[in-house]
Amino acid sequence: MERTLSIIKPDAVERNLIGNIIKRFEDAGIKIVAMKLLKLSKAQAEAFYAVHKERPFYGELTDYMSSGPCVPMILEGEGVILKNREIMGATDPKEAAAGTIRADLAIDKEKNSVHGSDAPETAAQEIAFFFTEYELAG
Numbered sequence: 804m805e806r807t808l809s810i811i812k813p814d815a816v817e818r819n820l821i822g823n824i825i826k827r828f829e830d831a832g833i834k835i836v837a838m839k840l841l842k843l844s845k846a847q848a849e850a851f852y853a854v855h856k857e858r859p860f861y862g863e864l865t866d867y868m869s870s871g872p873c874v875p876m877i878l879e880g881e882g883v884i885l886k887n888r889e890i891m892g893a894t895d896p897k898e899a900a901a902g903t904i905r906a907d908l909a910i911d912k913e914k915n916s917v918h919g920s921d922a923p924e925t926a927a928q929e930i931a932f933f934f935t936e937y938e939l940a941g
């Protein structure tokens with residue numbers, strides 16, 4: 804059974820969209836096997852997005868990701884990495900398919916409401932960034 808890391812980002816937590824987003828995962832048959840609500844420091848946001856260090860949006864992105872609470876979750880299911888990316892939609896909500904989280908809820912290309920790991924290796928790294936073994940429900 805595959806696992807991936809999802810984050811409900813600060814723009815969505817601020818607008819009371821936690822339940823709306825979780826419902827979409829549950830309705831798609833995805834299990835939430837770990838979840839917490841926390842506020843990243845600037846340094847933690849920089850570490851999480853280290854892969855984007857050289858990109859022009861890195862400073863703004865890490866300011867935004869440390870601006871308020873977010874909800875990291877471990878999602879589990881068959882093919883859940885890809886399935887989650889489909890449910891999320893494209894990075895820029897203007898390009899996201901109708902009915903996806905980002906098309907329905909995101910504010911813009913930066914404040915796009917959710918994060919999702921893009922491959923098995925990044926999923927493992929990103930899960931370990933937020934969760935210890937003890938915090939896994941099953």
Ligand code: UDP
Nearest residue numbers: 860864893894912913914915917918919921
């Ligand atoms: N991002 C941004 N400006 C851009 C591209 C990305 O602010 O031009 C932000 C956005 O929040 C995005 C995150 O950086 O979700 C990571 O970018 P990536 O290309 O990995 O997109 P994702 O995998 O989240 O769709």
